[in-house]
Amino acid sequence: MVQVVFVHGVANRKSDADYDANLAIRDRRFKELAFSSADVTMQNPYWGEFGADPQWKLASVPKFDSQYEALGIGAAFAQGNGAEILEAARIDFAAVVGALSVAALSGQSGVPAQGMELFWMGAARYASAQPRPAWLSSVSDDEQFCDRLRKEAEAGALVQGLGFFDQVKAAADKIKGSASNLVNGPFARAGREKFTPELAIFIGDVFRYLRADNARTKIRKTVCDAIIAAGKQRKSGEPLVLIGHSMGGVILYDLLSSSETVEGLSADIGTAFEVDLLLTVGSQVALFEEMKLYEASTPEFSGQTRPVPRPSGVKNWWNAFDKMDVLSFVTSPVFEGSEDFSVDTIAGVRDAHSAYFASTMFYARLNARLKNIGLLA
Template identity: 30%
Template sequence: MTLVYVHGIGNRPGRSYEAAARRREALFRRVLLPAAGLPDTPIVMPHWGCLTREPRWGLASLPHRGTERLGSDADEREALVEQSPSLLIVARQSVTDALDALYTLLEPRADDEHLLTRQAPVIVQYICRHESLHPHEPEHVRYPWLNEVHNDIEFVDRLVAEIWPPEGETLGAGDRIRDLFVSASRRFNPTAMVVGAGRRLVSANTALLLADVMQYTALRGTREQPGEVISLVARAIEEAAAPRVVLAHSMGGTIVYDLLSHYRPDLNVDVFLTVGSQVGLFEELSLFRESRPGEEAGQVPLPHNVRNWINVVDPADPLSFRVSPVFAGAGDYTYPSRAVWAHTAYLKQPTFHHRVGGRIAEALA
């Protein structure tokens, strides 16, 4: 068996991409594949982002604070930074969501990345143990210590002590993870992030999405002469040993569906797993090579070479779309990442990998 991962928008060559790829692969190996019952599975990650064109002026066309305002100099929207929900409030609703939020906000150095991915299975085991012991109970029953903490730092301190008790931790792992989690908790300010940096992040990602979509559709080529991106991804899937699991994020799902439905219908995939993807929207707009504009509305048959299709949607992700109303036989699942910019949060969170691994195991059974 082989896991083929096809990335989404904005994955240009450089240190940021390499760091994210290492972290993602480590979570695949330590959480997702063991949960799927396939711990030694090879992983292939074709990098199609290196084939796209860079914006000539480095996205200088995005709005920024240096632009002269049309109205008053006092922008009231920028004042919305006084209060925001705390991490502890989130934890009292769901400790799992609070942990995933911390992982999403981490900015680790390379050596810390190894520590965090090594410890991800420990976190998953801790959460699963409490969920199985108290399956229908509120969080304060599952985790009685929540009643003893009063702010985000106390929450992090107690959480780390519960997961990595001093007498059981290895080589000070709990101390270092505590420092990383504290730094992440201080960045947990949803209101400020949305009003300020979050707005710029969304704009940049939207611009890269538009750029990648337009470049892909313009340069994808024909079945007889496919473009570079199609050819690269096709080779990765073709060379993968069966059974094949293809996990595609965002625009990656669109590329893989186009590939399997039109360019390479001879390639068989046992599990096609799309995450935060736009496949459903693209088919509604008849943008695929196999789309049939003008036909009477009705569900599109599942491609004959796809055995199982699992689609994951975060309700807070503006770039994720359902597929089950559009494609017969495809299944949608909701996963709330609780992240400010949800589109890139899925693959950073250990809980996501654990749950997806379980779905893969069910599909392959």
């Protein structure tokens, strides 16, 4: 028999329509693929009820179907069909000047040349004073627009210099067409509409856990109770595997790195507490240690001294990450005795964080490694 405790990550709520179905699917895949040669008992502590609870139901997330007063170039491009700089400038001249200055001044190595900075400050002053210059109706294309803007900005900046027209034109070419695609493209819309609520709950759940209050205590107790239940059911020689996805890995490490918590687990189980395998998946464990956010974090271990030792009761620590998963981090540069494994799910950035448990090869390869180290026959 293998005792497995799986600690979920952020933004998991039983109120979600697919929560129970996803849990059952994941359990089945672990049992039939990852631990196929052994009987398995799965514990799935649910701590989502103690996580973030947005009181306005995420009303603060911007909506694509709502109208807002525009301070940037995106709305101008949307109204003008994204075809031309000039067309957008006729809708919102100041926003276009601002976007051109960003394109010209961003990414500069070192401090921008004084003349260039003065030029764009002059352009900003001009656009503030003349939000709808009459000459916009007399120029007929982007090149004429750039040349006229150059003349007005030079006058306002009291600078004359060769190459300012080229700079304006280069900035225009850089942003032309991209703003509309970025703001209104179907991928961008889908990404924003999917990512922002999930990221909001991610941030909320992280802050709820890190705050030393009642919610944190309840989250830790919920996970500890599941570990204790697995420990009491475990017979001599049977493996105990703890799996943490995303924030679940952070919670597990936080518990296992606390000597007081481990002593408490040992007392409740009735024997010295040991974990045969800690598996963190798509997790931020190392990032949080770099920021010294754990109870056990100390200045003794750093990038200038030496890595943090693996928690003493953990025999093996594997960390799975996907290079496309922006919320996953490697552990081996920060922790001694941890092994990193790359998981390529072929999922895009939008779906990579949850794709690990949809990949049947993830479970199959985990099974092979478990047999490799003797945890499975």
